Amino acid sequence: MSTTVKDRLKQGKDARKLCPRSSHAHPGHIKRDPIPLIKLSSEGRVQSLVALRYGRMLVSPFTFYRGNALLQAHDLAGTPDMGMRSMICGDCHLMNFGGFATPERNLLFSVNDFDEVHPGPWEWDLKRLVASFLVAARDLRHGVSVEEDVCHQVVAAYQKSMAECAEQSALEIWYDSISYTDLLQRARSENTLEHVQRAIDKAARRTHAELLPKISERDAQGRLLIRDDLPEIFHLHNHTTLLDAEDDWLRLSDWRPLYDTFMRDYRATLVGDRRNLLGRFEVQDMAFKVVGVGSVGTRCLVALMTDNQERPLFLQFKEARPSVLANFVKVKSPRHNGQRVVEGQRLMQSASDLFLGWTTGPNGRHFYVRQLRDMKVSAELETFDDEAFAAYARTCGRALARAHAKASGQAAQISGYIGKSDTLSEALMQYAKTYADQNERDFERFQLACRKGRLLARSEADFAADHLP
Secondary structure (H helix, E strand, O other), X not given: OOOOHHHHHHHHHHHHHOOOHHHHHOOOXXXXXXXXXXXXXXOOOOHHHHHHHHHHHOOXXXXXXXXXXXXXXXXXXXXXXXXXXXXXXXXXXXXXXXXXXXXXXXXXXXXXXXXXXXXXXXXXXXXXXXXXXXXXXXXXXXXXXXXXXXXXXXXXXXXXXXXXXXXXXXXXXXXOOEEHHHHHHHOOOHHHHHHHHHHHHHHHHOOHHHHHHHHEEEOOOOOEEEOOEOOOEEOOOXXXXXXXXXXXXXXXXXXXHHHXXXXXXXXXXXXXXXXXXXXXXXXXXXXXXOOOOOOEOEOEEEEEEXXXXXXXXXXXXXXXXXXXXXOOOOOOOOOOHXXXXXXXXXXXXXXXXXXXXXXXXXXXXXXXXXXXXXXXXXXXXHHOOHHHXXXXXXXXXXXXXXXXXXXXXXXXXXXXXXOOOOHHXXXXXXXXXXXXXXXXXXXXXXXXXXXXXXXXXXXXXXXXXXXXX
């Protein structure tokens, strides 16, 4: 017998007996040394690039927070939750949201990074997101009142959106999305309106055709090649390579065997019409691309492909390692980590990349595949005034609630648990303050480890200088 919305709301409310909402102020397993966990998260990466990862994490407490999701996953495992397990982002900080194009070329806003996606408690995503807003607000010197406001805005938006989802049908939730037209209509200030419009304009320019002259060139024979730009982009077998000398990829004759291996399994993960479209492109070149902060040192390659009019398509092959949540949540997910990322993204987003798929590389490494850069835009936090920052907080909270509702199918239970009061918001505000303080202590220990040589950190300039003519 099916349950009513009222029944499901009550189920959520009843969960408060075992997990009071006020208990979410608890910071978790923070009595630990961060350095061993940071080292653990670097295992299996390209070792020469681990130093670049640490260099990027050294910039500020905020980049440190972004750069090591494993640390907070460890800590969150010691926090209470209402007992529900469904697909969550796993690395839900405020820079892992943004704009992207649907296959129909519409610009939507949602969670847009799923490297750590995995079944887990929805509270973990919300806690990492709220804490990231507080850490970022401190980093940008917004002041205590703004720090508190953006945290409350995130939770209030999540709470309101989840309550709306609780009343919607399964198909309404599945089809719902946040468009940039909607964000324009919701803008409360001229500054916020300008930021949204600028993002729309920027997305329109971020196409494969616009990217082509920026990262490619023709050689003496007229062949179209990706241009090396250390440490961001380099060819695997050139003198500019940053792969370790004993790396197994260097034993390949060139990039083509690697590309052929990728494509063999990848094509089968695409729907037939998209596989047909992919067949209209021919590969020209492939190079290693260093991305992000937390992903630095993992393997990521970009293939430059062209159609019969020499119009480009850039495909990104990104290594999919086990989720940072895998050892803390005893729930099964697909054995193939590329499949985990793709299926998690499809489940949490209202629409996904046209060429999203997965594959296995030489020596069994897992990868997922997507377009590079196509209409993707991220928030420019440094330019936000207080209202624009608050608007972004509301949008992220709303987007996360929609993603959780779609992935779990249990919006009413979550909404019933949260309720209508500020109890959860106050608890998460306290959690964010405590965790931001802990993040600063961890950052200081990380700085000390780098200064004393326990960890090697290098900047982009250091890498570029190594290869000056």
